[in-house]
Amino acid sequence: MAATVDHPATARTASTGSIVARWRTASGLILFSYVLSHLLNHATGIWSLEALAYFREPFVLVWRNPVGTGLLYGALTVHVVIALRAIWLRDSFRAMSWAEIAQLLLGLSIPLLLVDHAIATRYASAAFGVNDDYTFVLLNMWVFAPFLSVKQPVALVVAWMHGCVGLYLWLRFRPWFDRAAPWLLAAAVTIPTAALGGFIAAGMTIRELAQDPVWLQNAVAAMNLPSNADIGTVYRYIDNARMGFVLLVAAALAGRTVRLTVERRSHDAILRYGSGRSVRATVGMTVLAVSRANGIPHASVCGGRGRCSTCRIRIGARLEALPEPSDAEAKVLRRIAAPPNVRLACQTMIVDGLEVMPLLPPHAAGVSEAHGGPSYLQGRELDIAVLFADLRGFTQISEQRLPYDVVFILNRYFAEMGAAIEGAGGRIDKFIGDGIMALFGVDSDPATGSRQALAAARAMSERLADLNASLEGDLSEPLRIGIGVHLGPAIVGEMGYGRVRGVTAVGDTVNTASRLESMTKEHGAQFIVSQVVVEAAGADLEPAPTLEIDIRGRRQTLAVRVVMDASELPT
Incomplete structure (x- = not known):
């Protein structure tokens, strides 16, 4: 029997959240695949520059054809938009887990660290015909601008860590994860280590070759560098891209402040806890967000993504006013054989007069608790x-x-x-x-x-x-x-x-x-x-x-x- 919905927007928000989660996962996997293949290509530099150039060919074949380019930049756009949307929709930054904090900070730093590399290679190649092979990249990083030999590895490691944390948050509740965790951890450490080794080995080789003026002159000529004016254009694009991203983040934060101010003035509601405590909330906020905003301890292993079930609550009053669970929430509730009056706090939107009781202690953090255990x-x-x-x-x-x-x-x-x-x-x-x-x-x-x-x-x-x-x-x-x-x-x-x-x-x-x-x-x-x-x-x-x-x-x-x-x- 369908529940009566006092606020139809609540149901739409839950459904939208499920769709956004799927898009975030899909775009994240595409970006992670790109970073993974890039690091594996770097690792071949341990053998020689020739190996580095040889294995670059399939990398370019995959990512620089129209389909690969469309997937890559489409995934990047989707991922950035979802991240900015998440900042705008977040009701509270309090009580964020270490994984959430790492994801947020690493994710926001990646565009700032990598935008110059992307524009100086991909854009310069497409716009001015620059030959952006590994000789071009390594000469710039190890000879012409040595500080880049530190910044670029940091950028790739940050991107790798961001992807690994995302994979961890996505996979850690799978039944097989505990068995696979040691192997995944080994891969997470080995791959960037090998990539850094290849990057350093190739860089040292380039530095030695650059000692020969004839070789250096021929290498620079082969780069097909653009004019000084065009180089100035590239630098302007880099600066504009960085500033644009900073402004987008600032706009998301400012928009969040405005949204919360408007909602708190026009949509006040009362949320009651089984312990007897009542707090003022905003219609449309999730129960978990309200708990965190008011400093009320509330378990949430997955960080509010609707995957772990540790934030589950028993609904008292106003159960009939809540919409049916989204497909994602319903799947988790079926897994733990939850009765009809049990919902996930991270997916349950506030309606006035709602009464809830958290079912797990605030410190709940084990996988067994996350899976829900027997009904x-x-x-x-x-x-x-x-x-x-x-x-x-x-x-x-x-x-x-x-x-x-x-x-x-x-x-x-x-x-x-x-x-x-x-x-x-x-x-x-x-x-x-x-x-x-x-x-x-x-x-x-x-x-x-x-x-x-x-x-x-x-x-x-x-x-x-x-x-x-x-x-x-x-x-x-x-x-x-x-x-x-x-x-x-x-x-x-x-x-x-x-x-x-x-x-x-x-x-x-x-x-x-x-x-x-x-x-x-x-x-x-x-x-x-x-x-x-x-x-x-x-x-x-x-x-x-x-x-x-x-x-x-x-x-x-x-x-x-x-x-x-x-x-x-x-x-």
């Missing part, structure tokens, strides 16, 4: 088996021992029980004093969870017996344990505050399992399991007596099996 992390009701276990009489044992001994024994106990639970396929929820809570079937189904819980109880009993044997000389009496297991619906999700968060379960099923564990004391048994677990697992526990017991808080009695020794459970 139950957002909170779902699942039929799971819950196990509680507790040591019997350990308080009396600990009173007679030094703190070091108590910690040592408990750590040994927790290690054995944890291995038994995880070995059976369970998930340790928490350690509570000398007790343990574990969940089974969270990632599978009730039948599998029930079988895993029974297997865990048997393994825990067996491992406890082995532990008692190994600690026989340290214990006055063996450790004893009580285990309770119940199956039923529970609310499962990632809960907690700040850095103290984890997947846990709450509900009547959890309380019942805890009470079954407590009842093992009354019955002098090691294990009490509800009949629903036994039936779901398809287990044969006929030797164990069946009892109908009253559980505090439940109206009906619960059928359970009382097992004196859990190690005797069937496999």
